[in-house]
Amino acid sequence: MRNGRAGPGSMGGASRWALLRTLLATATLATGALAAGAPAAAQGVRGTLGHAGFYAELRPLVQDTIDRALVDELGPTSFRFEGAPVYCQASDCIRYRAGDVASTVSGSLDANLTAWGFGVSGLSTTVSLRMRERTGGELLWPRTDDRVDVFLAYAQYAREGLRARLGRQRILGGLGRTAFDGANVLWTPRPGWSVEGYAGRSLARALAEPRNSALSGLESFLPDRDAWLFGGTLRARPRPDIDLTLRYQREIWSDRSGLLSERASVDVRAYPFDLLRVDASADWDIAFGRVGKAHVTALLPIRGRTLMLEATGRRYVPYFELWTIWGFFSPVPYLEGQLRMTWSPNTSTSVWVAGGYRDYGETATTTILSPLEDTGRRGVVGGTWAPAPRIALRGEYRIEWSAGAYYSGGDASATWEMTSDVSLSLTGTAFQQIQEFRLGEGTALGGGLAATARLPWQGVRVNTGISIFRAGTENRTLQPDWNQVRGYWNLTVPIGSDPGLTGSQR
Amino acid sequence: MNARTYRPGRTLYSGWVVSLVLLAAIVVRVGQTRAAPSPAPDAPAGWAAAPAWTAPSSSLLAHAAPRPDSLDLFGHDAHDGLFPLCTGCHIGAETGDLSALYPDPESCLSCHDGTTEELVEWDGPSVLETNLVFDHGDHLRLVEAEGDTALTCAQCHGDPAPAVLADPRVVASECLSCHEDPADDTGHYVGADCSTCHVPAAASTLGTERISGLPTPPDHTVDASETFLTAVHGEGAQERVDERCSTCHVQDQCADCHVNAARVVEIRSLPPAPAGRGFASLEARYPTPADHATARFAWEHIGIAEPEGANCATCHTAETCRTCHLEPVPEPVAALAGRDTVTAPGAEVDARAPESHESHFFMERHGTVAATSEGSCATCHRAESFCASCHERQAEGGASYHSTNYLLGHAAEAANAVTECSNCHDPVAFCRSCHTDAGLGSAGRLGPGYHDAEPLWLLRHPQAARQQLETCASCHTQRDCLQCHSQLGAFQISPHGPDFDARLAYERNPVVCRACHIGDPFGGGTP
Structure with missing residues (x-):
């Protein structure tokens, strides 16, 4: 495989793991299906089954080797x-150019199911898995070579303030998304207060795979071993108007040779006054001994929520696990202030506007010639308007600029709700992006058509759309062709309903 | 019920006739008296039968509420002179003897026999429709005991000048001529303890229409703020039920609004509607309590809810809560009555997003909300599938978190970390694999070929790297950087910033240090 991930035909550990995952997914699905089909009234299954397809046609960049004799030498390195x-270098040179038109057609099947009613009150199983298949084209779209992903596969037992989970699960919180294979116990002695502990085999960040299989081939210093995760969360409501969450999490290599990460976070939301709401969060990278991301946002709804004012202070610094060298390169944070407003005078109209300014920390680097910009700005203005009951218009303009990246562009769409079950949308986009030190300076125009329908059968939803983009160039003598055609379609089938509710109620 | 038919006499007769009538009056037979109401019928399941109202043993339900047909059909004035004393016919009013309250019909026939006088047909007094409790004898004795002048019939029933019965049925204003409440200008002593004069509606013989037509107490006023419902009628309800509420209302009417009527002691103590008597249903109104209208209520209400939803159950059925709450619902919701098990419709609620969601920019900071109260997200969202629809969609198969054309213009937002990409995407496994497949991956050789907009890129890249290191990692492998930033590399340039804590890093993971440093980076010493 090009990126080194083990394919289905290989005989490595990754392949065995893929097979195991498939078996696990099949077993869990079978359990869910059995539960759904069982006659006992208390048994049931709910969730969704879905299919998604994707088509892309573009010209990927390729490297050309050029005889050095054909190159104009403007200077020793130019x-x-x-x-x-x-x-x-030596006798040859390289350049990037647009390759031949390539396309890909890929599809995926999703199953998100929760089944309950196994004769034990409070016992349920949840599975969320995705199977992918690249069905055509020569372009390898990200992740399409990963045939099966099991995002979730756990059994849960929940009774009277106690919840225990065993299996593959994830935690979303102040430290981002953490996935692991293991156990999780949550005790909620009273509303607003809970203690949670979890441990297990750590999975790659934002991927439901062990690190070594997800990243091997992509990186050099990845130990071929598992990592263990330990963590805990304390949620507290010291006052009715304050919610507080503290989280601690530590990952180590299975041979205990070193840390992968050790972090803690605090998240707070509070109503210091009747209307003013404050959300705040911060995390600490204990492994590197530095403050990580943080933000504080004050939200003030006024005029009966028709006007929402927000002010945000934010600090951002990328977080890298300790097995990479990136964190040792001393990334600097930026501090940003943002003001935002959303005005919704009625149900058919909404307008939003935002502006932000950020300032990067001192990089302590020696820069030849002029230093790069160390500030950034962003602005957003947009709105929605429904001029008629079944017509909705939406538009947004965004501008973003700082060292290394500039974007100025907008999107617009018009949606016609033909019936309560069918809608059509026309979309358009136009943007200019100028990147100081990356390829891609230019403009793009695009348009598309999308449709959504709810079929008169079991709440099945179908979405489809196609978009065409045409790239232009500015101030460049050579611009790779980045024209694209993209299409998608997906279908979602709801399964079951909530216990105690009829399908029409939910 | 006996119909009372009376045909007015045409002629007055002479004194001998009067004598006969007086004689007859002495043996007058009382009109029908009504037995006290029977105990309440079987209560519905879950309801406790209200205590049956028992009329005082000496009650004389001869007092009727005023009504249009309460005319003096007998024609007392036509018989004036024949019957100088009221008690001649109505001796029971003085003695308290119920059987002697009205004359016997036979006594009328002593004159109205068809010969002497026109024949009249009267079979005794009809059953009076009344909800009053009044004992003439007790009233007289009480007045006298208090040292007041003895009452005469005319004081309540008519003009004393022609001492005849002008008002056969006393109206409340006559009562108030003595029992005056200076603060009450309604013409009815509505501020008083109703039970002093009235029996419970369930025990009265008034038709439900007449009960509905009774004067409305002033505190029942329907105003914009629904003061009566929210602040009045529940206060001291136990006393009010016995003394006031029961006069006009039956238990069933409370259940028209109260979802938990079967569990409320005060309501259970109210007599239910007797079988066969349909009391008018009350319009269910659920004024929004002041605290429900605050911005924070959607957040706080789960903490306010008492066990079994006791303080919610007045207005809310389980279904109203399930408008938002998904299974598994919180314990207080599960304990609420289902809509199909109660009479009251329950307060409707709109599934409205918390105010934080109504900001267009909520998605950018929803993580904090989710982190502080994961459970509150699960209230309305099926957390597993809802979160996964974005967090695990990863650009496959159409629009989700990002717009369909986001990928084309994502570079600037990614570089500036407007949204924290790494929360969902691994910079290496996701970003780099795509960049590599699209031809944007590092070739391992460093130069201006890719960063062709910056011919002297290598000289300027340190600042960019420290500002946007994730962007570097989305294309470059670590080995690319180590070509220079390593003791093993060409230039041995340290990548560490001034604040880099080398000892701490070495303690945490010495393996990574050794990727660049030959031997011990601390010169052989223990860090």
Whole structure:
């Protein structure tokens, strides 16, 4: 495989793991299906089954090797070929150009199911899995070579303030998304107060796979072993108007040779006054001994929520696990202030506007010639309007600029709700992005058509759409063709309903 | 019920006739008296039967509420002179003897025999429709005991000048001529303890229409703030039920609004509607309590809810809560009555998002909300599938968190970390694999070929790297950087910033240090 991930035909550990995952998914699905089909009234299953398909057609960049004799040498390190800079070494040079048109057609099947009613009150199983297949084209779309992902597969027992989970699960919270195979126990002695502890085999960040299988081949210093995760969460409501969550999490290699991460976070939301709401969070990278991300947002709804004012102070610094060298490169944070407003004078109209300014920390680097910009700005203005009961218009303009990245563009759409079950949308986009030190300076225009329908059968939903983008160039002698055609379709089938509720109620 | 038919006499007769009538009056037979109401019928399941109202043993339900047909059909004035004393016919009013309250019909026939006088047909007094409790004898004795002048019939029933019965049925205003409440200008002593004069509605013989037509106490006023419902009628309800509420209302009417009527002691103590008597249903109104209208209520209400939803159960059925709450519902919701098990419709609620969601920018900071109260998200969202629809969609198969054309213009937002991409996407496994597949991956050779907009990129990249390191990692492998930033590399340039705590890093994970440093980075010493 190009990126080194083990394919289905290989005989490595990753392949065995893929097989195990498939078996696990099948077993869990079978359990859910059995539960759904069992005659006992107390048994049931709910969730969704879905299919998604994707089509893309573009010209990927390819590297050309050029004879150095054909290159204009402007200086010791400055070379041009057909007016564009190239990199030269020894007798040859390389450049990037648009390759031949390539396409991909890929599909996935999703199952998100929770089943209950196994004769033990409070016992349920949850599974969320995805099976993928690249069905055509020569373009390898991200993740499509990963045939099966089991995002969740756990059994849960919940009774009177106690909840225990065993299996593959995830935690979403102040430290982002953490997935692991293990156990999780949550005790809620009273509303607003809970203690949670979890431990197990850690999975790659934002991926439901062990690190070594998800990242091997992509990186150099990845130990071929598992990692263990330990963590705990304390949620407290010291006052009726304050919610507080503290989380601690530590990951170590299974051979205890070192840490992967050790972090803690605090999240708070409070109503210091009747209307003013404050959300705040911060995390500490204990492993590196530094403060991580943080933000505080004050939200003030006025005029009966028709006007929402927000002020945000934010600190951002990327977080890297300790097995990579990136964190040792001393990334600097930026501090940002944002003001935002959403005005919804009636149900058919909404307008929003936001602006932000950020300032990067001192990088302590020596920069030859002029230093890069160390501030950034962003702005957003947009709105929705329903001029008629079944017509909705939406538009948004965004501008973003700082060192290394600039974007100025907008999106617009018009949606016609033909019936209560069918709607059509026209979309359009236009943007300019100028990147100081990356390829891609230019403009793009795009348009598309999308449709959504709810079929008169069991609440099945179908979405589909196609978009065409045309790239333009500005101030460049050579711009790779980045024109694209994209299409998608997906279908979602709801399964079952909530216990105690009829299908029409939910 | 006996119909009372009376045909007015055409002629007055002479004194001998009067004598006969007086004689007859002495043996007058009382009109029908009504037995006290029977105990309440079987209560519905879950309801406790209200205590049956028992009329005082000496009650004389001869007092009727005023009504249009309460005319003097007998024509007392036509018989004036024949019957100088009221008690001649109504001796029971003085003695308290119920059987002697009205004359016997036979006594009328002593004159109205069809010969002497026109024949009249009267079979005794009809059953009076009344909800009053009044004992003439007790009233007289009480007045006298208090040292007042003895009452005469005319004081209540008519003009004393022609001492005849002008008002056969006393109206409340006559009572109030003595029992005056200076603060009450309604013409009815509505501020008083109703039970002093009235029997419970369930025990009265008034039709439900007449009960509905009784004067409305002033505190029942329906105003914009629904003061009566929210602040008055529940206060001291136990006393009010016995003394006031029961006069006009039956238990069933409380259940028209109260979802938990079967569990409320005060309501259970109210007599239910007797079988066969339909009391008018009350319109269910559920004024919004002041604390429900605050911005924070959606957040706080689960903490306010008492066990078994005791303080919610007045207005809310389980279904109203389930408008928002998904299974498993909180314990107080589970304890609430289901809509199909109660009479009251229950307060409707709209599934409205918390105010934080109504900001267009909520998605950018929803993580904190989720982190502080994961359970509250699960109230309305099926957390597993709802979160996964974005957090695990990962650009496959159409629109989710990002717009369909987001990918084309995502570079600037990613570089500036407007949204924290790494919460969902691994910079290596996701970003780099895509960049590599699209031809944007690092070739391992460093130069201006890719960063062609910056011919002297290598000289400027340190600042960019420290500002946007995730962006670097989305294309470059670690080995790319180590070509220079390593003791093993060409230039041995330290990548560490001034605040880098080398000892701490070494303690945490010495393996990574050794990726760049030859041997012990601390020169052989223990860090």
